[in-house]
Amino acid sequence: MPGKRGPKRSTGRAADRLRRLLVVVPYVLHHPGTPVAELSQTFDVSEAELLDDLNLLFLAGLPPYGPGELIDVSVEEGRVWIGMADYFSRPVRLTRSEALALYLRGKALLGAPGLEEAPALQSALDKIEGGLGEETLANLAGRVEVGASGTSARNLAAVRRAVERRERLAIEYYSAGRDELATRRIDPEHVYSAIGNWYVVAWDHRSGEERTFRADRIRSAAETGETFDPRGLSGPGRPLYTRTAKDVPVRLLLGAGARWVAEYYETESPKERPDGSLEVTLPTKDLQWVAKLILRLGGEAQVLDPPELAGMVRETARRTLEAYRSAAG
Amino acid sequence: MHPLERLLNLVALLLNARRPLTFEEIRRVIPAYRQGDGAAAKRMFERDKETLKEIGVPIDLAPTDAWEVEQGYRIPKDRYYLPEVEFTPDEVWALFVAAHAPGHEWEGDEAAVAFQKLSTGTDTNVLAAMAERTPAPGIDASGPHLGAIADALARRRAIRFRYKPTQGKPGQRDVDPFALVFRSGNWYLVGSDRSRGEIRSFRLSRLASPVKDVGPAEPPPEGFDAAGHLQSGPWGLGRPAERARVALSPKVAWWALAGAPGATVTRAGRDGWVEADLPASETGAFAAWVMQFGPDARVLSPRSIRRQVEARLEALAGAG
Numbered sequence: 042m043p044g045k046r047g048p049k050r051s052t053g054r055a056a057d058r059l060r061r062l063l064v065v066v067p068y069v070l071h072h073p074g075t076p077v078a079e080l081s082q083t084f085d086v087s088e089a090e091l092l093d094d095l096n097l098l099f100l101a102g103l104p105p106y107g108p109g110e111l112i113d114v115s116v117e118e119g120r121v122w123i124g125m126a127d128y129f130s131r132p133v134r135l136t137r138s139e140a141l142a143l144y145l146r147g148k149a150l151l152g153a154p155g156l157e158e159a160p161a162l163q164s165a166l167d168k169i170e171g172g173l174g175e176e177t178l179a180n181l182a183g184r185v186e187v188g189a190s191g192t193s194a195r196n197l198a199a200v201r202r203a204v205e206r207r208e209r210l211a212i213e214y215y216s217a218g219r220d221e222l223a224t225r226r227i228d229p230e231h232v233y234s235a236i237g238n239w240y241v242v243a244w245d246h247r248s249g250e251e252r253t254f255r256a257d258r259i260r261s262a263a264e265t266g267e268t269f270d271p272r273g274l275s276g277p278g279r280p281l282y283t284r285t286a287k288d289v290p291v292r293l294l295l296g297a298g299a300r301w302v303a304e305y306y307e308t309e310s311p312k313e314r315p316d317g318s319l320e321v322t323l324p325t326k327d328l329q330w331v332a333k334l335i336l337r338l339g340g341e342a343q344v345l346d347p348p349e350l351a352g353m354v355r356e357t358a359r360r361t362l363e364a365y366r367s368a369a370g
Numbered sequence: 371m372h373p374l375e376r377l378l379n380l381v382a383l384l385l386n387a388r389r390p391l392t393f394e395e396i397r398r399v400i401p402a403y404r405q406g407d408g409a410a411a412k413r414m415f416e417r418d419k420e421t422l423k424e425i426g427v428p429i430d431l432a433p434t435d436a437w438e439v440e441q442g443y444r445i446p447k448d449r450y451y452l453p454e455v456e457f458t459p460d461e462v463w464a465l466f467v468a469a470h471a472p473g474h475e476w477e478g479d480e481a482a483v484a485f486q487k488l489s490t491g492t493d494t495n496v497l498a499a500m501a502e503r504t505p506a507p508g509i510d511a512s513g514p515h516l517g518a519i520a521d522a523l524a525r526r527r528a529i530r531f532r533y534k535p536t537q538g539k540p541g542q543r544d545v546d547p548f549a550l551v552f553r554s555g556n557w558y559l560v561g562s563d564r565s566r567g568e569i570r571s572f573r574l575s576r577l578a579s580p581v582k583d584v585g586p587a588e589p590p591p592e593g594f595d596a597a598g599h600l601q602s603g604p605w606g607l608g609r610p611a612e613r614a615r616v617a618l619s620p621k622v623a624w625w626a627l628a629g630a631p632g633a634t635v636t637r638a639g640r641d642g643w644v645e646a647d648l649p650a651s652e653t654g655a656f657a658a659w660v661m662q663f664g665p666d667a668r669v670l671s672p673r674s675i676r677r678q679v680e681a682r683l684e685a686l687a688g689a690g
Contacts, residue, residue: 055373060425060483062378067490083497084486094374101378103386104399128385131451132487136426139487141520142480145550147468149511152552156507162464165457169488172455180524186596188553192629204506215625222621233473233508237554257625277473277508298654300536305554319536337662339654339682358686361665365680368617368668 061086062094066112066129074120095121102126140177144169148187153234155193155257157201194239194256197232204229204241209267213260218327222260223247228269231276232256236305240281242274253281282307288324291331292345295319299341302334320345332357373418376402380418381427385450390432390442419443452487459496462489466500473508512575513557516550519574519581523547528564528587532579533572540578545570546587549596560596562588571600610649614656614675617645619666626663650675657682 065084069075081088095114102111102125113124135143147166151159170178194200196212203210210229215222227243234240239256251274295302296318303311308321325331332353335342344351379400384391393415397403403411419429428449434442457465469485470478489497515531522529529547534540544564551558556573563570610632618626620642627633633648650656657679660667669676 055377056421056425058374059377059381059421062374063381063425063427064483064486064490068486071491072494085482097372097375098378100372100375101382103382106379106401128382132490133426133450134452135484135487136480137521137524138517139426139480139484141517141524142478143465143469143484143488145513145516145520146471146481146509147465149509149513149552149557150468150471150507152509152511152555158460158464158467161458161460162468165461165465168455168457168461172453174449174453176449178524180526181520184523184549184596185520186549186551188551188597188600192625195628201506205504215621220621231508232506233471233510235510235555239507257628260624277510304536333662333664336664336683336686337658339658339661340685355687357664358683361661361668362680362683362687364665364668365676365683 058090058094062098063129063133065091065094066098066123066126067132069121069123070126070130073122077116077119077121080121092116098123135173135177137177140169140173144178144181145185148185150234151187153237153239155195155197155239156234157198188237192238192257194259196259196262197239197256199262200229200241200256200259201232203262203264204232207268207271209265209269211263211265212254214254215258215260217258217330217333218325220329226265227252227254228272230271230274233277235277235281242276242279244269244272244274251283253279253283280307282324284324285326287326289326289328289347291323291325291328291347291350293321293323293335294343294345295321295338296341296343299338302338302342328353336361371402376400377418377421381422381445384429384443384445385447387444390430390434390444392434392440392442395442452490455488457488457492459493459499462492462496463500465489467505467507470505471507471509473510511552511555511557514574515577515581516557516574519547519559520550522581522583522587523550526587526589528584529581530584531577531581534576534578536576543572544584545572548590548594551596551600553597553600558600560599562590569594569599611651611653612649612672613647614650614672615645615647615670616660617643617668617670618663619643622663622666626667630659645670652678654678 061084065080068083069080077088077091081091084091095116098112099114100111104110110125112126115122144166147162150156151162156162170182200210202208209226211224211226213222213224225245225247227241227245229241229243231242232239241254241256241259243252243254245252251272293302294314300319302308302323303319303321306323308323310322312320314320323331328350331350335344335354336357344354379402380396383396383399393412396415397411403415405411422429428446429443430446431441431443434440465485465488469481519529528544530542530544532540533543545559546562546564547559548561548569551560551571556575559572559574560569561572562568615636623644623646627635627644627646630646630648633646635644636647637645652675656675660669660679661682669679
C-alpha cells in the first residue's frame with residue numbers, strides 16, 4: 042500500500058483504537074498472514090501501536106472468556122493471523138461523516154475534467170450513495186452536483202506519470218499571457234485541480250523559475266529520458282498566480298456580470314462603489330491576456346488603469362471586428 | 371482491565387446476543403463492570419455506549435422478551451455490518467485516489483477510514499499493485515463547514531448561519547438545504563432562504579459562523595435545478611439552445627475545442643484554421659466564450675449570435 046503520507050499518527054484514545062481494530066480484524070481475517078509492516082502502512086499506524094492493539098485483542102472475546110471463546114491472535118515472523126472472531130469478519134459500517142468525507146472528496150475530484158479515473162470514480166460514488174444503507178448517504182442521491190467547467194486536459198495522464206516517476210518533460214505550451222505556443226523543458230512536481238482546471242507545478246528550465254502551468258494548455262508532452270531531483274515546490278493550496286517584481290497592477294471596474302473576476306483570480310484592494318460595481322486590482326505579468334479577459338466580459342468590465350491596456354482592448358476589438366468584416370464578403 | 375478490552379468485549383457480547391440484554395445481565399458477564407458500586411459501573415457503561423455511538427456502532431434499546439417487562443441492549447447485526455458493496459479494482463483505485471488526494475482541506479482522516487472499511491475484502495494483489503503507485507493528483511477546494519452542511523442535507527435538516535455576501539452586509543440566514551454544488555474549486559449550498567422566501571446560492575467560503583440545526587427542512591420544489599441558481603461566472607458556453615459554427619485559428623483551436631463538450635470539427639483548412647459546430651445559446655455566455663479568443667475565433671452562424679458578438683466588439687472598439 043502506498044505510504045508517503047507523513048508521520049504515523051498517534052491515536053491513543055480507546056475509541057480511536059477500537060475504531061481501527063474493527064477494521065483491522067476484518068482485514069486480517071480476509072488476508073490471513075498479512076505482514077505487520079503492511080498493516081502499519083495500510084492503517085497509517087506505527088507497528089508498536091498495532092502490536093499493542095493486538096496484545097489486547099487476544100484478551101477479548103465472548104463469555105465466559107475461556108480459551109474456547111477468546112479471540113485467537115498470533116504474530117509469527119512478522120505476520121499476523123486472527124481466529125475465533127467470525128463475528129468481526131465484516132467491518133462496522135461507515136459513519137455518516139466517514140462516508141461524506143470520502144464521497145465529497147470524490148465529487149470534488151470530478152470537478153476538473155480529464156481525470157483518467159473519472160468513470161470508475163463516478164460509478165464507485167454511485168455505489169456508495171445507494172449501497173451503504175438508508176441512514177448513511179441515501180438521502181443525498183441527486184443532491185450533490187458537480188458543475189461542468191474547465192477544459193479537458195489530454196496530457197494529464199502523461200504529466201501525472203512524470204510527477205510519479207520524477208521525469209523531465211518537454212512540453213509544447215500555449216501561454217495566454219504571451220499569446221504564444223512554445224516548447225519548454227519542465228520538472229513537474231505536483232498535479233492538482235483548482236478552480237475547475239488541472240494545474241501542474243514545475244520547475245521551468247526556459248525561465249529558470251518555478252511556474253504553474255494549466256494542464257489543458259499543454260499541447261504535447263514528450264519524455265526526455267531524464268529524471269530530476271524534486272526541489273520541494275509547494276503543491277495544492279498555493280496561489281495560482283506567482284507574483285514577481287515585474288507585475289503590473291491593473292485596476293478594473295467590474296459590473297454585476299463581471300464580479301466573479303474578483304473571486305476567480307487573485308485580486309486585491311476591492312472597493313465597492315455606490316452603484317453596485319466593484320473596483321479591484323489584478324496584478325499581471327502581461328497585459329495581453331487581461332485585454333482578452335475584458336473582451337470576454339463584453340462591456341461588463343472597464344479598465345481604469347493603465348491607459349495602455351484600455352488602448353489594447355480597443356485595438357484587439359478593432360482587429361477582431363476587421364476579421365469579421367473581411368470574411369463577410 | 372484496559373478500556374479497549376472492555377469495549378471489545380461489549381461489542382462482541384451485544385453483537386452475538388440472542389436477545390436484548392439488560393445492564394444487570396451485561397454486568398454479570400463482563401468483569402470490568404463488576405468493579406466498584408453499581409452507579410459507577412452504570413456511568414462507565416453509559417460512557418462506553420457513547421464511545422460506540424461515536425465510532426458508528428449502533429445500539430438498540432428493546433424489550434428483552436415477549437412480555438416486555440424489561441428493556442435491554444443489543445447491536446442489531448443488520449445495522450452494524452457494512453452492507454455488501456462490490457467494487458471493481460478500478461473503482462477501488464479511484465476511491466483510493468479520492469481518499470488520499472492531497473490539498474483538500476476537509477476530513478482526510480475520515481476519508482481514509484472510509485476507504486479502509488470499503489476495501490477490506492479487496493484482493494491482496496489489487497492492493498499490492500496500488501502500493502506501486504502514488505496517488506498524485508491533488509485538489510485545491512474550499513469548503514469550510516462542508517461536513518456540517520452535507521450532514522444537514524443528508525438528514526433533511528434546516529440550518530442557520532451568518533453569511534458574508536459579495537455585496538452588502540453580513541447577516542443571519544435560515545436555509546432549507548436543497549443541494550450542494552461543486553464548481554470551479556468552490557462548494558456552494560443551494561437552498562431556500564427563509565427570510566427572503568427565495569432560492570439562493572451560498573458560497574461556503576463566505577460563511578461567517580458554524581451552522582446550527584433549526585429543525586426539519588422543506589423539500590425542494592418540483593423540477594428543482596440546483597446549478598441554475600448559481601451566480602454567473604466563467605462557466606463555459608451557457609445552456610445550449612441551438613448550434614453555432616465557429617472558425618478557430620491553429621493557435622487556440624486545439625484547446626478551445628477540448629473545453630467545448632459536444633463540439634465537432636466540420637472543416638480543417640490548409641492554413642490550420644478549423645471550423646467547428648458546437649452547442650450555443652444567445653444568453654451572452656456563448657458570445658463571451660468566443661470573444662475571449664480575440665481575433666483567433668469568429669462566429670460564422672447563426673446570424674443572431676454573430677450580430678451579438680459584433681455589437682459587443684463595436685462597443686469595445688469605440689469605448690473611451
